[in-house]
Amino acid sequence: MKLSRSRLLLPVLLAGVVIPSAALPATADTGGTGGRQAPPALSLGDGPADKQAVTAVRPSADGTNRRVEVGGARLTTYGPGHAVLSPGGNGGLKGSPTDLAVGDVIAAPATPAAPRGALVKVAAVHPQAGGAVSVDTTPATLADALGDGKADVRVPLTPADLKVESPANGGKVTGGQGFRFDVDVPLPAGVKPTAGHSSALTGHLDLKPEMLFSYERSHWYSLQPSKAAIGMSGDYSYGFAAHAEATATYDTGHQPLHIPAAEVNVDKTVWVGPVPIVLTLKVNYFYDVSADGKVTLDAEQNTKGRLEVGASYDAARGWSALSGPEPATTGEPARVEGSGTVKGGVGTHAELGLYGSIGVTADAMPYLRAAVHGSAGGRRTDGTRDARGTQAPASGAAPEGDWALYGGGELTGSFFARLNVFGTKVLDKAWEFPKVSYEHRLAGGQA
Structure with a gap:
């Protein structure tokens, strides 16, 4: 099934920014009348x-x-x-x-x-x-x-820009631009793969990242920039598969993935006008799995979209977090059995900054969640009735209302005063971005 998700969080952070289009205050005259000139364009140079x-x-x-x-x-x-x-x-x-x-x-x-x-x-x-x-x-x-100047810079990252630990084992550079990350998630005792599968939880990311930087200042208006932004973006495809039998109650919390390619670092120098600007990025991957009850799950989902993550500044509103456009998600036919809930995902912790001074952090974790009520909920092919006397569908799916499969995501982040290298007013301490989350039913009833 295909879903268009409004206000959807993006599956993974490896790089993005949406540059806001808010205008200058009404007193600003960017057309040059009254002696007020638009700031000169600062082009990306070699x-x-x-x-x-x-x-x-x-x-x-x-x-x-x-x-x-x-x-x-x-x-x-x-x-x-x-x-x-x-x-x-x-x-x-x-x-x-x-x-x-x-x-x-x-x-x-x-x-x-x-x-x-x-x-x-x-x-x-x-x-x-x-x-x-x-x-x-x-x-x-x-x-x-x-x-004084105005710049809106988008710089694709090359394989040479991505400092990846052992890229041939666990992650690899794809083509002239891009990165692929495959992960087989380690799970706690009480979880095992379902029959016919070697792994209980796996995921992959294909990303073609670019770094984004925006700056605008008109001296007559303010000695500080009127607009600024920093982040990363890129076209991506993300796949997530859960084939697990959970037989215990547990919650791993955010556990780091200690495997090759689980840490990516970027230090990219670009010249805006004559000035070298060093954009920095550090990404660590983690997993988070929890269960309550005994649940068997066979489900997969695939998402394609454009990643855009970072922070933007506008003189009228201050700093704010960024969100990206709506991706499209497809889910494979799912099987959910048992009684309880199970949730699992692979996420990223990213740090963005300038000249090594980290100013924005963000955690993003997409996940699958299965909920089952009652001990029924398996696949039935004989058309028999369940414990409540409800006729089971001939297709083998559990009766509507017994189970449901959800795809969701969470994004949390912080902004730090250290990003005052932009020259904007910031708070004296870190402040948290408002948490953004979504969850949509992929299959099943309203369990």
């Missing part, structure tokens, strides 16, 4: 020839940023409050080292000295021998580095 070279810019009072020439310098030392820029591959810093001044912003891609990149503001400059420059630094924001 970056410098030396992919480890830093960028330095100097913010100005009118909201624009001027490039400061540092001659392909690299960040060779980096730590809290201190950095050293050394000559790059072109022979050294051009001009005087004092070209760097207090208030300049330095943005560095991922390098050996700064594996998650760096975004700092110059507090003091100390020229050194050999063309190097030592600087005292304070934290900077993207608003400091980008100034």
